[in-house]
Amino acid sequence: MSSVRDRHILHQRRRAGVLLHPTSLPGAFPKGLICHDAYRFVEFLARAGISVWQMLPLGPTHSDGSPYQALSAHACETSLLSLDWLRDRNLLHDMPVSHDSATHRRCLEQAWTLLSLHKPANLAEQFAAFCEQQSHWLDDYALFMSLREQQGGRLWSEWPAELRDRNPAALKKARKQLQQRVGYYQFGQFVFFQQWADLKRYASDHGILLFGDLPIYIAYDSADVWAHRELFMLDDKAQPRFVAGVPPDYFSETGQRWGNPQYDWQAMQDEQFHWWQQRLHTQLQLFDLVRVDHFRGFEAYWEIKAEEKTAINGRWVKAPGDELLQTLRDTFHTLPLVAEDLGIITDEVTALREKFQLPGMKILQFAFDGNPRNAYLPHNHEFNSVVYTGTHDNDTTLSWYKLLGTHHRRQLHDYLAISDDEVMPWPLIRTALASVACLAVVPMQDVLSLGQGERMNTPGTTEGNWRWRFTWDQLDDDIAPRLKTLCQRYDR
Numbered sequence: 067m068s069s070v071r072d073r074h075i076l077h078q079r080r081r082a083g084v085l086l087h088p089t090s091l092p093g094a095f096p097k098g099l100i101c102h103d104a105y106r107f108v109e110f111l112a113r114a115g116i117s118v119w120q121m122l123p124l125g126p127t128h129s130d131g132s133p134y135q136a137l138s139a140h141a142c143e144t145s146l147l148s149l150d151w152l153r154d155r156n157l158l159h160d161m162p163v164s165h166d167s168a169t170h171r172r173c174l175e176q177a178w179t180l181l182s183l184h185k186p187a188n189l190a191e192q193f194a195a196f197c198e199q200q201s202h203w204l205d206d207y208a209l210f211m212s213l214r215e216q217q218g219g220r221l222w223s224e225w226p227a228e229l230r231d232r233n234p235a236a237l238k239k240a241r242k243q244l245q246q247r248v249g250y251y252q253f254g255q256f257v258f259f260q261q262w263a264d265l266k267r268y269a270s271d272h273g274i275l276l277f278g279d280l281p282i283y284i285a286y287d288s289a290d291v292w293a294h295r296e297l298f299m300l301d302d303k304a305q306p307r308f309v310a311g312v313p314p315d316y317f318s319e320t321g322q323r324w325g326n327p328q329y330d331w332q333a334m335q336d337e338q339f340h341w342w343q344q345r346l347h348t349q350l351q352l353f354d355l356v357r358v359d360h361f362r363g364f365e366a367y368w369e370i371k372a373e374e375k376t377a378i379n380g381r382w383v384k385a386p387g388d389e390l391l392q393t394l395r396d397t398f399h400t401l402p403l404v405a406e407d408l409g410i411i412t413d414e415v416t417a418l419r420e421k422f423q424l425p426g427m428k429i430l431q432f433a434f435d436g437n438p439r440n441a442y443l444p445h446n447h448e449f450n451s452v453v454y455t456g457t458h459d460n461d462t463t464l465s466w467y468k469l470l471g472t473h474h475r476r477q478l479h480d481y482l483a484i485s486d487d488e489v490m491p492w493p494l495i496r497t498a499l500a501s502v503a504c505l506a507v508v509p510m511q512d513v514l515s516l517g518q519g520e521r522m523n524t525p526g527t528t529e530g531n532w533r534w535r536f537t538w539d540q541l542d543d544d545i546a547p548r549l550k551t552l553c554q555r556y557d558r
Contacts, residue, residue: 091103113550125138145170206293208249276354299327321380361419
């Protein structure tokens, strides 16, 4: 029998959560920060009886802002940093009047200059200790970002050969020449991890778990692929031989070609999945539990030749997911993971998830197609699952509801036993919280009853995503008590 220590954190009690990425927090800058508004949001969750704050990946993004195509498997997005934190430690002389991304970066650079010049005792010691503790990824990341900056943002495979191929002498020379910029990128991560630890502690003090998100794949243009070429399917010119995606389905006739380089799973297995162990270790510093995006790729992945323009001509290849998850469980004793198992899922994928007792996902917006065996219908839910009204990839529930045809809307009303005058999305929120699933999560857009044009992401598009934010004046005084009443009613 497993001990309490080894039980999945979501199996210990029923919980309710809200999905909100930190970039969606209110504030004066172009996107949300880990500042007063983040702490205020924690307080709102506590008042509402919510005990889980779910968010998207925190990795440093490319210009498109997608958190699922990060520059690192370990580093975090420093544009989320609070400038107040720097000012309180005498690392910022003047708070900026204008609030834009360039100003935010200049403030962080000023703080690094002051730290490197004056070396305030406690802070300098903490920074040095952080750099040593995180050196297994931080050294490569900081050098990668410095070189990428020096090379005008070009792909690392287009850098001079000695840098592209990590010639030891060339790297030593570059590290010396770029010492100040390397330090700047290390400092940014130090500040992020310090601020995040403070926020995580505050959330814990309010009884709230932080729920993160781990993309299964890494962007080709990343520190990890540059530093660990041997773990990816690359040719002798450092170009991907195979890339990731999913096959054609009812969403797309040509499938989805994501373009991430495929892992060399044999190489990873030969090193006892050390890269994955380190990656999960970092995530568990940041979060209490983590969603694994595209979990089915651990059982089998869709392999596409890099020269193919679409995903049509790919093939399924078995992955050592059983061995990987067993290694991770042996290392961490428990696996506080949630499996994103949406889409076409085979019996083998389900068996892998169930073997390691990982909760799967149930999306209520997918439930009402008239099929009583639809796995997303509440009467087909199971305890070991996380139920959502919708996710960051879905439209808001109110917008989804308004776009339903008359027939499907009637099916929905009949199933939920509601009348036409009951206002969405609260009937679906209530249904999620009433589910037997161990965790029920509601996107903040649904908490605020927002409609068309308020979604976070539209899959298959590259413009206008990841920008949604809420404002405090949208949060009516009756929302927290209403949520708390439902959480108490359904023992969450």
